[in-house]
Amino acid sequence: MALTRPKSLKELALEHLRESIIDGTLAMGQTLSERGISEDLGVSKSPVREALAQLRDEGLVNIEPQKGVRVFTLSEEEVAQICDFRQAIESAAFELALERNPAGLAKDMKDNVAAMTVARKNGDTKQYLALDTAFHQLIFKHAGNAYLASSYERYLGKIAALRTHLSGLPKHTDLSYLEHGKLADAVRTKDMPEIRRLLAEHIDRTREAYSIAIDRGQSSAAE
Structure with a gap:
């Protein structure tokens, strides 16, 4: 039986920070402190610094010399x-996916929507949003193309964080x-034309x- 390698401090810090950004615990644009994160997690600054560098590569934080670290923000054009x-x-x-494993994709999506219903x-908004992210990952799971999957995976965290950011808008989740x-x-x-239409x-x-969210934010700031 193969032994599971324990996660490094960097991996633990990375998972914690990534999840906190995705679920909105750390808000878009929020300033982050290496020292504060280190103290909260009970680890040295080194693994935190490595985790933040990884998150920068994933586009989830911005690191600027002399200015520090902030959770990413998105302009309307970037969205x-x-x-x-x-x-x-x-x-x-x-x-x-429809060519290679339509039955598997259909079953997994049906099960996912059933879990969303529950x-x-x-x-449970947090669980619903996690299932929303998983729903779209199913497309790549059954497509059987590692290049497509890795390309999507690179931006998965940013897409999931944006999903959380918009979930508070009226009727958006409905x-x-x-x-x-x-x-x-x-x-x-297996109605691909309808899938394209619905996906668009x-x-x-x-x-x-996002345009509505930006407008609301600007209105709130002006009040």
Whole structure:
């Protein structure tokens, strides 16, 4: 039996910080302190510094000399580019997944939406958002292309954090849930034109929602 290698302090710090950014515990634009993180986690600064460097490579933090570390922020243009990226790469992965393992994709998506239903019934927003992220990962799991999967994985944390940021908007999660159900149904019937249409609608709503979030933030700041 193979032994599981214990996680290093850097890996533990990385997982903690990444999850805190994704679930919104650390807000977009928030300043981070190496010393504060070290004290909170009970580790030295070295593994924290290494973890922050990894998060910088993932686009989840910005590190500026003499200014320190901040959780990433996104402009409306950057969100539009992320949406363009998602539309292109998820559509390509859907095509492959429907060719290579349509039954597996349909089953996993059905199970995922069922779990989403339970999370919503229980009022567990954190679990729902984790399932939302997992839903889109299923496309790449069944596409069977490591290059597509790794390209998406590179920006997964940023996409998940953006999802959390928008989840507080009125009806955003309700609409998201309905759209996932429709996508799962289209996968079951192998209706690729409908999948493309639904996916475009689903991702375009992120663009619109972020514009609303920015407008609301600016309005709040002006009050």
